[in-house]
Amino acid sequence: MHVLVIDDELAIRQILTAMVSRAGYSCDTAENVREATAKLVRGDVDVALCDIMMPDGNGVDLVRSIKGSGIETQFIMVTAFASVETAVEALRAGATDYIVKPVRNEELMHRLAQINSLCGLKAENQALRQLMVGDKGVFHFTSPSMVEMDRLVSKVAVTDSTVLITGESGTGKGITARCIHEMSPRGDLPFIPVNCSAIPENLMESEFFGHSKGAFTGADRARKGLFSQADRGTLFLDEIGELPLHMQTKLLHVIEDKEVRPLGGEQARRVDTRIIAATNRNLVEMVKDGSFREDLYFRLSMFQIHIPPLRERKEDISRLIHFLLQSFAGVHSRKLLELDPMAEEVLMGYGWPGNVRELENVINRAHILADGGRITLADLPPDIARQPASSDIPGTNLANGSGLREQLRRVEADIIVRTLRECDGDRKTAAQKLEIGLSSLYRKLEELEIMGSGKFENG
Structure with a gap:
């Protein structure tokens, strides 16, 4: 920021x-x-x-x-x-x-952290927002789990039900929450996102419920809390699992009674605020170990949506990649780039621990670095480029009809590519290391159709 x-x-x-x-x-x-x-x-x-x-x-x-x-x-x-x-x-x-x-300093840091959290959600690229809105966008998921998630979002959006969104970091929980809000009757009213882990514990009550003038040292004016700011709209509680127990109790009372009492105030105020919560933690286990209230969990999980990690829905990766390429072509005012087959195969075989957010960042970076209208292995982050492609392990594609000759060709391609990487693209050094002639290496590169990748331009 x-x-x-x-x-x-x-x-x-x-x-x-x-x-x-x-x-x-x-x-x-x-x-x-x-x-x-x-x-x-x-x-x-x-x-x-x-x-x-x-x-x-x-x-x-x-x-x-x-x-x-x-x-x-x-x-x-x-x-x-x-x-x-x-x-x-x-x-x-x-x-x-x-x-x-x-x-x-503490007050300024808290204000900046709030705005940074909001900016982070807004800065989640417009393309990513389209990825999560089903029929409202231009991208349609193909994996059964995401098709089902789209159906659930559409069903619950039109209600006032509390929603709990679970999933790993980077899967799009914040974007899903915003989509539920925008598709709801409250869509034109406030959507207030708050990262529960970013609020200092001593300021939580004031931030959530507001305070009256003079409620504590430095409270020189009355201040609306987050529930009042989101009145008639939606309050998105991200990282809900980070709330301390005493705040969980107060939050439960607000959800049940639909009213808040500002810190230092004498009168409670009615609020009509829809709650959407999200977490990457296992709340069921937290309930068992006593770190999360069971009654609050049941209140929040009235309607639960789980977003599966990207590694469990490989069917979506290729379409996501090409959708993001189109999106970033517009963002960076460049023509649509091609994706080298070897680079795409590596991307398809990668585990994506950071999920869709990591994929977005990788494609954005590659789009910036790419020369000559094509994204190659050289444009991918080194830790990803070093990963074996999905076809690097012999026999993995036999069930799909790939015979021994095709498997051997893929293994040979992998050895050559890895050696060229180790030699920083120097073909002469790579040929010596492979114990073959330079002309043989050129011929194999042509045969394996990896000459045009742009990765190995050094002589």
Whole structure:
């Protein structure tokens, strides 16, 4: 996530930059409205920490101008206590939040983590979102497990049922949750995603349920909680298995009673919030060992959807690859690239521990690196390129009609390709290592149809 610190005071810029950088975010600075505008219009700033008053203008006008241009930068206003009313005006103009000087590191990190989580979900490529929406998109799964998942999503989306989505990291739980929301009658109302593991435990109650002014030190104003923000819409609780037990109890009460009581408040407030939860943990086992409440599990799992890992639905991989190639051709404004058969075979044989998200990243990387209109083994990450292709083990395809000659041809191809990789594509060195003549190596490359892969261009 890229953060822009906008403040006319050098000391403030330095302090905020140090906080942001220590948290692992990239950071840039601007000392006035003019400089900030020039950097914001590039469209690559995710979050702007913006002062209210500056020598050549004010932050409210800057927010209004940038938001009016259609730029999706999230603004956090940084203001002195006396300027809180102006900060509220900035919220009306499109700012996401504000914090009061002096800025506390814990508060700033929490705000940035929230926005980073939201940006992460939004940044899940548009292509990936289409992959999960069945008839609403242009991609249709062929594996029986995903066809069934699409059917379940369509069935539950039109209801108000609580949904629990399970599956490994990278399978698309967040995208599935958003699709359920968008296909529901609540689709035009708020969808609020929250990563339960990203909220500091001492701030959880305030974040979920809100707080009244003066509820604790630093609570200089009342604040809506996540349930109220998602009222009449959907609250997506990702990593639900990370919630501590005391928060599980409070969450259960909200789901059952449909009302929240802000921290420090005297009156409860009714909320109509649909809950979709997700986890990559085994909640049944957590219930058995006492780390997850059984009654909350039954409430959340009223309707459960499991997304199988990519390795269990090999039928989808090839179509996913070619769908992503088409998508990234548009993203990178390039023509549609071909995929070298050897590279595709390696991709098909890989185990994909990171699931669809890893596949997306690999294809995106290959699309950027590829030259000459074709993706080759050289464009794949080294740890994947070194994996054996699905046909590297003799006999694996015998059931499909491949005879001994074909199996031997594949084994020979594998040995030659591996040797060329070890020799960094140097054919002369590879021929010596294989103990064959250079002309024989050229002939075999032609016979095996791997000359044109583009991988081995060194003489």
